[in-house]
Amino acid sequence: MNDNAKIIETVPEFLAHAVALEDESAERYEMLADAMEVHHNDEVAELFRKLMQYSEDHAQEVQTLASDMTLPNIAPWDYNWNCPGSPENCDCFNDALDYQMTPYQALNLAIHNETRGRDFYAWVSRESPDPEVRRLAGEMASEEQEHVDLLQAMIANTDLSREAPLEDLDPPNTPDG
């Protein structure tokens, strides 16, 4: 975790972080799904769309928890993340991101993101001075761990090719002469 990250002390502050984390996660998966769909990689597009739905559901759960309180309005650059952007949205230049990305690569990217999300919640559950924040963060860390386990099971239980995709005989990136 970022040494400079400030400790989250109140429930509204924590829930504001959780809403932003899940919203940005959903936004990122939607962008990836759209990009894959545009590039006719329908299988991976569908997978990212499913992951987007998981994040939206999670965001909805957090918003329900926060429905009877006023959350602080935190500027996008003032969140206490340990990386540029929120934890589930920070690896934007992952080497696997390509129009030919395989479902295996996509699931690994998702595991990477969900693990960061889990680590963020786990850090809050360890460090916050407020017992209610620690309890809520602990619950969310467990949920994120369930996501990680689910994704790992998907990789283990399905017959996903770990090989690189076939050569594209008409690649979009052939420099013109």
Place this chain on the structure above:
Amino acid sequence: MPTAIATEAAPAPRAKDYKSGIKPVWCPGCGHFGALSAVTKALAYLQLRREEVAMISGIGCSSRLPAYIDSYGFHGVHGRALAVASGLKAARPDLTVLVAGGDGDGFSIGGNHFLHACRRNMDMTYIVMDNEVYGMTKGQASPTTAPEWDRSKLTPYGTGVPSFRPTEIALAAGASFIARGFSGDPSGLTKLLVEAIEHRGFSFVHVLSPCPTFRPEQKEWKQKVHPCRMDTTSNAAEAARLIQGDDGRATGLLYVEDLPVWQPRNEGQADMAKIEAEFRV
């Protein structure tokens, strides 16, 4: 017409409310996704209504931005985004005018407009997503490409020409706000965009935005960008030393100064009947 939001009765808009729903055609992993995200976050932070914003662009991958933002927009002619935007701002000073484009559109084809937009200092924000390549036309060297880059068949031995240095040129041409951001840090870029939009005058935001398709080596920018080592200055001489001494990867607000803003007075306009009489065929 974009839908009105952020009225007293409506809830505060969130970043996603500024997205048009049109799917970007950018390559997966393109840096411009981060820039798009930062623009929507900045608009949400400033609580601007969609009908108060106009996004103007030229031609190129990054110039597709107006299609993806749910505000007024104009996807203009190559290199002429600033000319169109200046006309719009002159006629509609009430609008928040954002201009988006790439390094080829802004510094080559539109280079002349860039110089004069800087010195004119109209109140608008120019966001240049610089990936040091012409991506839409499949990977030719642009003005900001390093002279030794030899991956294009058009320049098999590199361009041999020193790179255009956007922040230096902007300063020399009289820009009153110069910043550099990184699309891989959307939160940091959002802060710069908010400051740029709030600045009164021409604000230039140079965004390092990797092209994973034609410049895959730019993924290393994630390790190379760093915060500017000096505080923001309003002294042009200090800014010149700062900008000339940097490695082109320093991010932050580099220079800001309160300079006179040019805005034509829209008084004494001719009425339409008089204009039509003059142009009768």
